[in-house]
Amino acid sequence: MLKTTKITDPELYEIVEAELERQKYNIEMIASESSAPTEILELSGSVFLNKTEEGLPGKRYQAGSEHADRVENLAIERAKEVFGAEYVNVQAYSGATANYTVFNAILDPGDKILAMRLDHGGHLTHGSPANFLSKIYKYEHYGVNLETEIIDYDDVEVKALSFMPKLIIAGASAYPRLIDYKRMREIADKVGAYFMVDMAHISGLVGAGVIPSPVPYADFCTSSCSKTICGPRGGFVICKEKFAKQLNKSTFPGILGSIQLNGIAAKANMFKRVKEPEFVATMQRVLDNAKFLAKELEARGFRIISGGTDNHIVLVDLRPKNITGKEFDQALEKIGITVNKNTIPNDPASPFVTSGVRIGLTAVSERGFGPNEISVVADIMDRVANNIDNEEVLDQCRNDARALISQFPLYQEGYFEDEVTIPQHI
Numbered sequence: 505m506l507k508t509t510k511i512t513d514p515e516l517y518e519i520v521e522a523e524l525e526r527q528k529y530n531i532e533m534i535a536s537e538s539s540a541p542t543e544i545l546e547l548s549g550s551v552f553l554n555k556t557e558e559g560l561p562g563k564r565y566q567a568g569s570e571h572a573d574r575v576e577n578l579a580i581e582r583a584k585e586v587f588g589a590e591y592v593n594v595q596a597y598s599g600a601t602a603n604y605t606v607f608n609a610i611l612d613p614g615d616k617i618l619a620m621r622l623d624h625g626g627h628l629t630h631g632s633p634a635n636f637l638s639k640i641y642k643y644e645h646y647g648v649n650l651e652t653e654i655i656d657y658d659d660v661e662v663k664a665l666s667f668m669p670k671l672i673i674a675g676a677s678a679y680p681r682l683i684d685y686k687r688m689r690e691i692a693d694k695v696g697a698y699f700m701v702d703m704a705h706i707s708g709l710v711g712a713g714v715i716p717s718p719v720p721y722a723d724f725c726t727s728s729c730s731k732t733i734c735g736p737r738g739g740f741v742i743c744k745e746k747f748a749k750q751l752n753k754s755t756f757p758g759i760l761g762s763i764q765l766n767g768i769a770a771k772a773n774m775f776k777r778v779k780e781p782e783f784v785a786t787m788q789r790v791l792d793n794a795k796f797l798a799k800e801l802e803a804r805g806f807r808i809i810s811g812g813t814d815n816h817i818v819l820v821d822l823r824p825k826n827i828t829g830k831e832f833d834q835a836l837e838k839i840g841i842t843v844n845k846n847t848i849p850n851d852p853a854s855p856f857v858t859s860g861v862r863i864g865l866t867a868v869s870e871r872g873f874g875p876n877e878i879s880v881v882a883d884i885m886d887r888v889a890n891n892i893d894n895e896e897v898l899d900q901c902r903n904d905a906r907a908l909i910s911q912f913p914l915y916q917e918g919y920f921e922d923e924v925t926i927p928q929h930i
């Protein structure tokens with residue numbers, strides 16, 4: 505794929521090759537990651553990159569838009585079909601940008617938003633003081649019940665009634681359970697708030713139909729494209745038809761400049777794949793593997809937040825092992841497994857240290873891991889946790905992890921072997 509770069513910019517080529525090597529032999533368990541199929545890689549680098557477009561298909565500001573319109577319309581139609589959506593805008597540059605386009609469509613400065621706490625699994629764009637929107641909107645946050653570690657819907661209702669938000673957000677980055685969208689919608693209706701679901705993490709599972717969809721309940725659903733849905737970098741927004749005009753205006757010229765047509769072409773392919781039997785089977789394997797990993801880790805003395813999982817995420821409390829999230833994350837990285845440290849509800853440790861890790865099953869399930877491999881992973885994780893400073897054991901774990909992942913190629917053999925052809929300009 506990097507035929508000419510290999511010759512004209514060997515320094516950069518070497519870095520890309522090194523990253524490919526890393527990905528090939530690393531057991532990827534960061535919950536927000538997935539491996540894009542080769543179609544997505546190809547389309548992300550297609551000639552649509554050269555085309556500048558502003559506005560919507562049929563209403564562009566630029567000439568020469570015939571094929572640009574076709575590709576964006578195709579992405580929109582496929583997305584609508586996958587999610588049974590009334591309206592979809594596929595232009596957002598990312599999941600974060602998708603959220604901004606919704607806020608900007610329906611809120612004025614000073615308006616109030618009720619969303620999930622960051623340290624209970626919410627997202628930075630849902631009212632973290634570190635995000636610029638905290639200067640523009642007013643936020644209140646709900647969390648999980650500390651005993652069950654499940655969203656405390658009564659707390660959501662109490663907070664909604666006292667805070668009277670204009671927007672209620674469901675959706676999270678580190679929440680392993682299904683969300684009761686019906687209950688959230690009822691609460692939103694009670695206080696006359698808009699209801700948005702940020703399904704950034706779970707849109708692949710939703711699209712494949714292996715977990716319930718928020719689309720019938722929400723005024724807006726936003727998503728990233730690079731998490732369980734296994735697409736390119738990017739975002740999209742689903743809404744009820746009655747909000748379409750506002751959403752489009754907010755997206756452009758409200759927030760975006762020219763669109764990323766190469767990304768939109770890749771999104772069109774992503775939406776095509778979501779309903780194909782192979783992808784549905786992968787998403788089912790993600791769920792099965794996550795449930796099984798939770799059981800296997802629990803059997804080895806880890807504590808699983810909320811007692812299990814209904815999605816691709818396993819949140820682990822490491823306190824029974826007397827190690828921190830930071831220590832475990834770093835030790836696993838050394839032996840070729842990537843996860844990320846994560847706060848757990850009511851975490852006594854700082855967000856930089858944490859008492860937990862978040863483990864995601866998407867990437868390994870794409871590569872074909874099943875119960876046998878998950879057992880081996882749980883075993884390696886246990887040995888690492890119990891021998892965090894023992895270099896000899898860690899070396900064995902590194903060999904075992906590499907032997908395991910080597911059986912599951914990241915991409916088809918030979919796909920990246922670049923034939924060297926000397927380009928004309930040399």
Ligand SMILES: *Cc1c(COP(=O)(O)O)cnc(C)c1O
Nearest residue numbers: 598599600627676677702704728
């Ligand atoms: C990851 C995430 C986002 C941001 O998505 P990007 O594509 O990384 O911008 C937004 N919301 C939630 C809940 C997320 O987990």
